[in-house]
Amino acid sequence: MGKTVWIRVDRAPQSRRKELTRTALEQGFREMIMGPEDCKKLRSLGKYSQIVIRGDELRIDGKTGKFITMDSKTDVDRALALAGKADYVVVAARDWKIIPLEGLIAEYQGARTKLLAQVTSAADAMVFFETLEKGVDGVVFDVRDSSELDEAVKLVARARRIDLPIVQGKVVKIASLGSGDRVCVDTCSMFCIGEGMLIGSQSSGMFLVHSETKRNQYAAPRPFRVNAGAVHSYILMADRTTKYLSELNAGDEVLAADIANQTRNVVVGRVKIEKRPLVLVEAEAGSRRFNVILQNAETVCLVSDGSPVSIVDIKVGDSVAVWVSEGAGRHFGRSIKENILEK
Numbered sequence: 001m002g003k004t005v006w007i008r009v010d011r012a013p014q015s016r017r018k019e020l021t022r023t024a025l026e027q028g029f030r031e032m033i034m035g036p037e038d039c040k041k042l043r044s045l046g047k048y049s050q051i052v053i054r055g056d057e058l059r060i061d062g063k064t065g066k067f068i069t070m071d072s073k074t075d076v077d078r079a080l081a082l083a084g085k086a087d088y089v090v091v092a093a094r095d096w097k098i099i100p101l102e103g104l105i106a107e108y109q110g111a112r113t114k115l116l117a118q119v120t121s122a123a124d125a126m127v128f129f130e131t132l133e134k135g136v137d138g139v140v141f142d143v144r145d146s147s148e149l150d151e152a153v154k155l156v157a158r159a160r161r162i163d164l165p166i167v168q169g170k171v172v173k174i175a176s177l178g179s180g181d182r183v184c185v186d187t188c189s190m191f192c193i194g195e196g197m198l199i200g201s202q203s204s205g206m207f208l209v210h211s212e213t214k215r216n217q218y219a220a221p222r223p224f225r226v227n228a229g230a231v232h233s234y235i236l237m238a239d240r241t242t243k244y245l246s247e248l249n250a251g252d253e254v255l256a257a258d259i260a261n262q263t264r265n266v267v268v269g270r271v272k273i274e275k276r277p278l279v280l281v282e283a284e285a286g287s288r289r290f291n292v293i294l295q296n297a298e299t300v301c302l303v304s305d306g307s308p309v310s311i312v313d314i315k316v317g318d319s320v321a322v323w324v325s326e327g328a329g330r331h332f333g334r335s336i337k338e339n340i341l342e343k
Contacts, residue, residue, distance in 0.1 A: 003129055004116060004138025005156060008033040010053055012144045020143055021045055027153050031060070033140060063087035069094075079104055084111040090140050092118035101128070105136060116140050120148050122155035164198075164261055166208060169283030169290065169322035171314060177278040181231045182295045183245040184272040185254065190223045194258040196303065197226045198236040198323050199245070205290030206236060207281070208257060208321035210301035210308040218298050224269070227300045230278060230293040236323070238265040246273070259306050259321055279311055285322050 007024045009017045009032055017038055024032060025046045033051040034042060043050070051060040058065030065088030068079050080103070082089050091104065101117070108115040114137040117128045129135040141152040185197065191211035200206035209229065212222040228235060231246040238253035248254070252268040279296040282289060294300050294311055301308035303321040314320065 006031045006140045008140050008142050010035040080107050083108050088114045090116045122151045125155045166321045168319040169285035171318045172284050173282035175280045179275050180278045182276045183228050185226045185228045186270040187224050187266040188269045189266040195256050199229050199233050201291045203234045203242050204325045206323050207292040208303045214308045285324050
């Protein structure tokens with residue numbers, strides 16, 4: 001989601017720290033603040049980063065940080081002075097209303113130091129993320145019991161949602177092609193009907209290629225899979241950058257999307273590249289044209305009028321779900337404002 005989320009367990013009752021750490025790991029969190037006395041005891045719970053706190057000192061994977069409880073202007077000045085001098089600074093306040101958070105964020109912009117704020121609710125975290133538009137670089141959830149951990153889960157789910165308006169493009173061309181290398185993306189998640197991935201030959205417009213959740217007479221459903229298309233195609237990643245399908249590896253996070261603009265992150269488990277017959281589908285959205293090259297097979301579907309439809313059955317004039325980007329182009333997967341024409 002672009003923001004750091006740490007879970008702090010050292011202030012929870014000693015009897016609950018192991019349970020909270022295990023639950024946090026199960027929920028997908030991988031950075032935990034804990035005291036040195038808990039590091040060895042909790043290391044065996046899984047693979048994650050232990051951020052060791054001693055007084056106001058933080059250590060994480062060879063980097064250093066400072067924790068500052070802000071009660072006065074002196075504390076604010078201490079935090080301001082650390083911009084550019086530490087790897088991380090975590091600030092906490094009993095009353096955020098009296099702390100000039102905007103000034104802190106402005107001071108840290110452009111500095112190598114990451115500024116994090118300690119919170120206990122998803123609502124507070126979102127305010128900190130949005131202050132001065134840029135917001136803080138991350139938050140630390142001070143977890144005492146499962147309710148604060150639930151708040152952290154809500155935050156991540158909310159922050160990971162991406163505004164991806166799907167529009168209806170009109171199919172203007174369908175053409176069978178020769179054989180080429182196509183990519184199946186197998187994930188560590190199960191897709192629902194209506195879900196797929198955003199794939200296309202142009203980074204400025206991608207087609208919603210449906211997952212293999214639909215039953216057909218040729219193959220059993222594989223609801224973890226998207227038969228995504230030719231190796232040159234772009235795919236929209238979880239962080240809204242793009243990669244070529246040929247670049248995907250196990251462990252990458254890609255974006256799953258549906259016609260209702262709901263999105264979630266899914267982890268790639270396997271990538272299969274095989275030579276198969278291909279088909280080109282070109283669609284027009286507004287005044288722009290986009291295309292996608294897919295395997296020419298009954299099991300490959302686009303989304304038309306809200307339902308998965310096999311490309312074998314799609315005709316010129318049909319509508320298909322397309323995401324159109326406002327960005328002008330991509331450089332190494334990131335959107336840039338540059339005159340780039342892809343066709």
